[in-house]
Amino acid sequence: MNLDALGACLATSACVVTQTTSGLIVGMLLFLVAAGVTLIFGVLKIVNFAHGTFYMLGGYVAYTALGATDSYTLAVLSGAFAMALFGVLFERLLISRVYGSNVLMQLLVCYAAVLIFDDVVKIVWGPEFHAMGMPPAFQVPPLFIAGGVVPPFYAVLIGIAALIAIVLGLGLSMTRLGKTVRAAAINPQMVSALGVNTTALFAIVFAIGGGLAGLAGALAAPVRSLSPGMGFSILIESFIVTVIGGMGSIAGALVAALVIGLVRGFGTIGFPQFTDGMIYIVMIVILLLRPQGLFGRRA
Amino acid sequence: MSGLVTRRTVLAGGAAGLLAAPWVARAQANTLRIGMQSILSGPIALLGTSSRNSLLIEQDRINAAGGFLGRPIEFVFRDSKGQPQEAARITRELVNSTGCELLIDAEASSGSFAVQEVVRDLGTIACIHTNSETSSLTADPKIRAPTAFRVARQGVHDAVAGSIYLADYASAKKLNKWATCSPDYAYGRDTTAQYLQFFKQFKPDVEVITDAWPKLGQPDFTEVITKLIQAKPQALFTLLYAGDLSAFVNQGNVYALFSQMMVATPNVDYPVLAAIKNLPPGIQSATRYLETFPDTPANKEWGQAYLKRWNERPTNWSWQNSVAMHFYEEAIRKTNSLDAKALAAALAGMKINSPFGADGTITMRDDHTTVGYAIGWGQTTPKEPFIIDVKPADWGKIIELETEWKKQQKYI
Amino acid sequence: MKGHPALRDLAIAAIVLIVVLAVPAFHRSPAFEDFIIRLSAMALFASSLNLLVGNTGMVSFGHGMFYGFGAYAFALTMQMTELSLPVAAVLAVALTTFAALCVGAICVRLSTDYFAFITLAFQMLFFSIIISWQSLTGGDQGLRGGIPRREIFGFEIGSQLRLYQFCAVVAVLGLLALRHITTSPFGQTLRMIRDNENRASFLGVVLWRARLQAFTIAGAFAGIGGVLAALFVSGAYPELADWPNSGQAIFAVMLGGIDSFLGPVLGAMILLALNDVVTRFTEYYGLVLGLVILAFALGLRRGVLDFIRLARPGRAK
Known part of the structure; x- marks a missing residue:
């Protein structure tokens, strides 16, 4: 514990700006992954244990696409679209066979997919880790805002993720598809009875979830290492976000992801040894006091 | 196809081993x-x-x-x-x-x-x-x-060799304010402590002003990097390795970390060099394996033969x-x-x-x-041979301090 | 199917035990003996999980916590005290039972998915404590230095044969006890909760109390499995308490059959055999295991024993 250091940090604008940026970047990328987990759970009542795999594959696809096209934008787009497509296939070929089974059967199928694709990555890209490298456009010195350090690359990533959060939020509340999705989350039988093609709806939800995770993996590829099995820690973190925010709530996922990002950003100064333990304890406390999460609807 | 053949052979061999009486198996197993x-x-x-x-x-x-x-x-x-x-x-x-x-x-x-x-x-x-x-x-x-x-x-050999090199380097460049950043598990904690113990022995005026302990395999080190930057140390010692080191360097580049402090690590090796696209020059590093250290024909030949056969x-x-x-x-x-x-x-x-x-x-x-195996420290350069100005460690000193350490631990 | 079911179980257990104990007298195979030792630990672990999953309908993602707890409690007791092996083992299991009681008291009121997540969170918390409490547990390096092999009544557990006999006896007795619990009126209450908790509640069952009892018992048996695992590796390692280990138990339960008492034992056998055989031929073990799991999950859609029972309706319950 070093609360003096935390106090000193909070008193200077430089430290606040720098640590907030670092919290935002961790939080926003986490949100992109967790949004898919929570959306899929909300609509399909499936806990997608394979979501970290989407993130991993998104990063690897972007890595290869960058090699082929030499364009970071194309690399990111191909990572996202490939995973949207992969999400649909995953839903059609595997998940659709375990609707209505108990959660263990879903876990079994998803975990099998995790095992398989970790090895597929190893076969295709090799067991060693890779790094994508920073796109030349972003190889520039960081900006200084109010004395704090803000790298342009991270500012752009935060902007993209925020844009997606807004589009997702507006899409769910304004569009017909969004309303159907929300209705399906509350009462799928009724939605189906009203003549909505739930098969297509479920595939679309998986496409969105997969695409977002792939996008996160691709966006982060220039700064994070790619290695087989890298999806696991992201998966656990996005579960924590989903549980804290409320399973099925996009707004909850956003808030929880930012909270976790900021707890990391400032926790590393105030209580570096205990940030992980803190997060698990927060998760347990929230499950006990408000099992439906901060923003969840009571079942 | 060759995979299939070997698999069959192995299966057949395994079955034979199970069926045959032990002495038969032994006679065949030349x-x-x-x-x-x-x-x-x-x-x-x-x-x-x-x-x-x-x-x-x-x-x-x-x-x-x-x-x-x-x-x-x-x-x-x-x-x-x-x-x-x-x-x-x-x-x-x-x-x-x-x-x-x-x-x-x-x-x-x-x-x-x-x-x-x-x-x-x-x-x-x-x-x-x-x-x-x-x-x-x-x-x-x-x-x-x-x-x-x-x-x-061995951890203790590396720690002695590294500390001697870094103490000399720190004295020459007047680097007294250090930070550490190592993975939060036994290797990271024990070895960092070992390095610091020897380091302070050689350079008593050194001061560690901040430390960070990221988790092993943590995907993002941003908050660790920003913490280090805020503390404004003159030099950073890190035991991150492999994919974690590569991610740390890439994320550090985003914050121009390497222009703000000298960085030392024992862990820059060929896989890290291959993965990092924008390796900053001037990182002080040990040679885990380097074709040019020891700079002998035998070492070079072995490294090249390996590269030729495995393409890495x-x-x-x-x-x-x-x-x-x-x-x-x-x-x-x-x-x-x-x-x-x-x-x-x-x-x-x-x-x-x-x-x-x-x-x-x-x-x-x-x-x-x-x-008596080769231990050297030098500095990184983005092109081959990747680590230059390698100084070999003094094995006499290593053994002397290792013995002292063993006594402290009550091993001897 | 005639006669007293408890007696029949006892007879089956006795026969299995005699056969297993007799094998080394005819043929010494270290590989087979190692397999049985590991199976003993894994079978108890998976069967105890099935008391929750199959019998009570409580899906725990964090059961490995108690397996790891038992292993660490036992190994630490052996290293730090002069207690004899059986006393240390009983103490370790008692501690694990108490831990399960405490965790259970917090968790059991939550409904399905939330229960799964909170048990997972507890396991992660426990795992991170093992990793960070290095002075006690050795951190990620595990508890080293071996488990002292103290003689008990001239029974020296150090040799492979003795360990084999010890594990076989403990596992068979443990499974018999679990079987007894499953078939007892308490076991029937648990199944009633699984099938219809409202009905159970109307009939006067205090849901949380029954669930907490099941959770505590399951934790205790997982702890026994952990003790055996610690004896086999002569130490305790954080992997024993890590999430993938809970996953292994879940796989064993699902592969063997959730509705059959011996399902998890068979599942554990399949997993161990698969591991031993596949890792000899390929480093893509995950790929093979994943495909096998998919074949079971999507092909059979249930565990092997459940599948066989359904395919032979004459013998269905």
Whole structure:
């Protein structure tokens, strides 16, 4: 514990700006992954244990696409679209066979997919880790805002993720598809009875979830290492976000992801040894006091 | 297709081994099997695959020279997936069921401690640990096993060598305010403490103004990097390695970390160099394996042969496994036997010629661990040979301080 | 199917035990003996999980916590005290039972998915404590230095044969006890909760109390499995308490059959055999295991024993 250091940090604008940026970047990328987990759970009542795999594959696809096209934008787009497509296939070929089974059967199928694709990555890209490298456009010195350090690359990533959060939020509340999705989350039988093609709806939800995770993996590829099995820690973190925010709530996922990002950003100064333990304890406390999460609807 | 053929052959061999009476099996088994276990799958599979690659080169070389005791050798590779209980099981299986007569334990630390217990239990097999750098494996007399040896770098040697180099460097550049950033587990914590202890001994006015302990395999180090930048140290010491080091460097570049402080790490090796696209120049690093250190034709030749055969550069683990086979070779030649006790007696105190020795030789000391291997520190450069101005460590000093440390730990 | 079911179970257990104990007298195979030792630990672990999953309908993702707890409690007791092996083992299991009671008291009121997540969170918390409390547990390096092999009544557990006999006896007795619990009125209450908790509640069952009892018992048996695992590796390692280990138990339960008492034992056998065979031929163990799991999950859609029972309706319950 070093609360003096935390106090000193909070008193200077430089430290606040720098640590907030670092919290935002961790939080926003986490949100992109967790949004898919929570959306899929909300609509399909499936806990997608394979979501970290989407993130991993998104990063690897972007890595290869960058090699082929030499364009970071194309690399990111191909990572996202490939995973949207992969999400649909995953839903059609595997998940659709375990609707209505108990959660263990879903876990079994998803975990099998995790095992398989970790090895597929190893076969295709090799067991060693890779790094994508920073796109030349972003190889520039960081900006200084109010004395704090803000790298342009991270500012752009935060902007993209925020844009997606807004589009997702507006899409769910304004569009017909969004309303159907929300209705399906509350009462799928009724939605189906009203003549909505739930098969297509479920595939679309998986496409969105997969695409977002792939996008996160691709966006982060220039700064994070790619290695087989890298999806696991992201998966656990996005579960924590989903549980804290409320399973099925996009707004909850956003808030929880930012909270976790900021707890990391400032926790590393105030209580570096205990940030992980803190997060698990927060998760347990929230499950006990408000099992439906901060923003969840009571079942 | 070749995979299929080998698989069938192995299946057939396995079935024959099960069916045939033991004496028949033994008469047929002219081939000398050597068990090798390591982490061959998962995120740190590179540990195992680069060890295996090196051993396959050794297998060809030894067989071309007539094998051991006139018998061709053959490695039996097993994947422990890095789990100690699997490691223990596999050791028993290799010896008891597969009929291996020698062992190469290429596990990471926790696996090698599990193997150590099994080897002690079995009592009748020689084993060389090739990848575990944790000093206590052989330094602690309670943990040392009579027929188990280590051919690998060792934490305490690296710490002494690194501290001496860094103390000189820090004095020359007047770097007194340091930060540390190491993975939050036993290796990171113990080794950082060891480095700092020696470092302060050589340069008492050094001050550690902040420390960060990211989790192993943590995908994002941003908050750690920003914390380090805010503390404004003059220099940073880090024990991050492999993918974590690569991510740390890439994320550090985003914050221009490397222009704000000097960075020192013992862990820049070829896989890291291959993965990092924008390697900042001037990082102070040890040479885990480097083709140009020691700068001898033999070392260069070995590195190039490896590169040619596997289309990638060797790792630190590659040379360690190669040297382990050299020790076995020499011990068997001397004793003319595979008996564990005879081999152990021959190995203790043995000195062999090696391209990886600081003076062209490596010695297996009486306490079952190697000394005299090449340790050097230099600075990184984005192009080949990647680390330049390498200064070799002083082994006399290393041994002196190691002995002091062992006394402190009550090992001697 | 005639006669007293408890007697029949006892008879089966006795026969299995006699056969297993007799094998080394005819043929010594270290590989087979190692397999049985590991199976003993794993079978108890998976069967105890099935008391929750199959019998009570409580899906725990964090059961490995108690397996790891038992292993660490036992190994630490052996290293730090002079207690004899059986006393240390009983103490370790008692501690694990108490831990399960405490965790259970917090968790059991939550409904399905939330229960799964909170048990997972507890396991992660426990795992991170093992990793960070290095002075006690050895951190990620595990508890080293071996477990002292103290003689008990001239029974020295150090040798492989003795360990084999010890594990076989403990596992068979443990499974018999679990079987007894499953078939007892308490076991029937648990199944009633699984099938219809409202009905159980109307009939006067205090849901949380029954669930907490099941959770505590399951934790205790997982702890026994952990003790055996610690004896086999002669130490304790954080992997024993890590999430993938809970996953292994879940796989064993699902592969063997959730509705059959011996399902998890068979599942454990399949997993161990698969591991031992596949890792000999390929480093893509995950790929093979994943495909096998998919074949079971999507092909059979249930565990092997459940599948066989359904395919032979004459013998269905």
